[in-house]
Amino acid sequence: MDFNQIQELIRMVSKHKLSEFSLKQGDFKLTIRNQGNGVEGAVPVVVASPQPVVTVPTVTAPPVAPVVAPQTKVEAAAAHAASEDAKLLTIKSPMVGTFYRSAGPDKPAFVKIGDIVEVGSKVCIIEAMKLFNEIDSEVKGKIVKILVEDASPVEYDQPLFMVEAV
Numbered sequence: 779m780d781f782n783q784i785q786e787l788i789r790m791v792s793k794h795k796l797s798e799f800s801l802k803q804g805d806f807k808l809t810i811r812n813q814g815n816g817v818e819g820a821v822p823v824v825v826a827s828p829q830p831v832v833t834v835p836t837v838t839a840p841p842v843a844p845v846v847a848p849q850t851k852v853e854a855a856a857a858h859a860a861s862e863d864a865k866l867l868t869i870k871s872p873m874v875g876t877f878y879r880s881a882g883p884d885k886p887a888f889v890k891i892g893d894i895v896e897v898g899s900k901v902c903i904i905e906a907m908k909l910f911n912e913i914d915s916e917v918k919g920k921i922v923k924i925l926v927e928d929a930s931p932v933e934y935d936q937p938l939f940m941v942e943a944v
Contacts, residue, residue, distance in 0.1 A: 782934060784808065786874060867917045869939040871932040875906035879928045893921045894944065901939060904932065919943045 791799045791810045801808045871877070879887040879902055888900050895901060895915040902913050923940035926932055 867919055867941045867943055868937045869901060869915055871936045871938055873904055873906050874934050875904040877926045877930055877932045878903040889921050891921055917941050
């Protein structure tokens with residue numbers, strides 16, 4: 779579990795005013811306790827074994843709605859396509875949020891199928907907590923598949939584009 783996932787869990791515990799949340803994955807155990815039982819200004823406390831207790835201040839920005847959905851047809855197709863053609867590279871989402879192909883409804887898409895992208899080229903925007911984050915390509919190649927519909931929610935590390943190396 780990475781830091782961004784733990785932050786998202788803390789936001790959800792605060793938003794839903796839970797008094798305690800526990801998660802166990804193998805040897806890793808995470809417990810988040812909301813001191814003050816959901817009172818405004820309460821401080822969530824995170825306990826992750828074997829690390830010591832970490833106190834984290836309550837998030838003041840509005841939290842993102844949870845995106846917990848079963849695997850979609852697009853994700854299943856992406857997984858199948860990735861296993862089918864190992865020479866394709868994948869551009870993945872670096873965060874949880876809402877995927878946008880362009881900077882605005884009246885603006886052209888950053889990339890379309892057939893476009894050549896360089897390392898550092900803008901490929902999309904992901905909105906998280908009312909912040910619009912421009913996502914850059916980490917690979918060089920030709921866009922062969924766009925795996926996510928415009929304005930749809932994405933998960934951390936979810937494949938967004940398939941790129942053929944050039």
